[in-house]
Amino acid sequence: MLTVHHLNNSRSQRVLWLLEELGVPYEISRYERDPNTLLAPPELRAVHPLGKSPVITDDGLTIAESGAIIEYLVDRYGAGRFAPAPGTPERLRYTYWLHYAEGSAMPPLLLKLVAQRIAAAPMPFFAKPIARKIAATLQSNFVDPQLQLHLGYIDKELGATGWFVGHDFTAADVQMSFPLEAAAARSGLQSQLPAIAGFLQRIHARPAYQRALERGGKYDILGG
Structure with missing residues (x-):
């Protein structure tokens, strides 16, 4: 099952949105910002060394960076949707x-x-x-x-x-x-x-x- 490591009030919200547009089943692993520093919790470093969100895990892969995640999801699950044809x-x-x-x-x-x-x-x-x-x-x-x-x-x-x-x-x-x-x-x-x-x-x-x-x-x- 694809998992979104979701930090509150962060870029990972748009990853959830894209998955809903794609209709892909997914799970959410939730993380909360420190209320004083607003930084991500150290637990995220167990998923990715930088300890930032968004990060997804899917089929043994760990993918960070919003743009890379979006490209991966559209390429793997889009079936030609949500991206123009290559070479155009x-x-x-x-x-x-x-x-x-x-x-x-x-x-x-x-x-x-x-x-x-x-x-x-x-x-x-x-x-x-x-x-x-x-x-x-x-x-x-x-x-x-x-x-x-x-x-x-x-x-x-x-x-x-x-x-x-x-x-x-x-x-x-x-x-x-x-x-x-x-x-x-x-x-x-x-x-x-x-x-x-x-x-x-x-x-x-x-x-x-x-x-x-x-x-x-x-x-x-x-x-x-």
């Missing part, structure tokens, strides 16, 4: 978004989260103004402009069809869901980004997405 321009675009999600979209979002935590972290009173200034400068001079650049680009790309590859839903939409949900939660999505807002509404309405939420449990990133 659409397949190249599909592969691009699978890599863009973590390689380009997520870094500024993670930096924004780090800056916000620095500004809010407990520290001696004399150090707090300095830390807040550094965090504010990082956000205003680099992070927020990068987010604006990437979100504007994504919104324009989605504007053509509403999906990341052609006119149909693919696993690239699953992969891109997490950075866009994170952006909505951490930085908001302004009214100038209607294609992104519409995309999130569409994916959240999908029955498979709703089933994944029921299986996975509370997903706080949706509400910030």
Whole structure:
């Protein structure tokens, strides 16, 4: 039986969603973040040396990294669904978004989260103004402009069809869901980004997405 090693409020939620879209039976092994550090528990290192999620185990294989997991699941269980045919321009675009999600979209979002935590972290009173200034400068001079650049680009790309590859839903939409949900939660999505807002509404309405939420449990990133 395929097992998803599922960490609460994490990228593994989109793996559950893809499995629901595929209709593949699976089990969930649950892990909870440390309430103070928000880090994954050390028990995950028994599954994969980095101790991070998502990780799946299937037929003797242990597979980490969201993009690699999604490619594996679609190749093994998709039966031609949720990915364009190899060798086509659409397949190249599909592969691009699978890599863009973590390689380009997520870094500024993670930096924004780090800056916000620095500004809010407990520290001696004399150090707090300095830390807040550094965090504010990082956000205003680099992070927020990068987010604006990437979100504007994504919104324009989605504007053509509403999906990341052609006119149909693919696993690239699953992969891109997490950075866009994170952006909505951490930085908001302004009214100038209607294609992104519409995309999130569409994916959240999908029955498979709703089933994944029921299986996975509370997903706080949706509400910030």
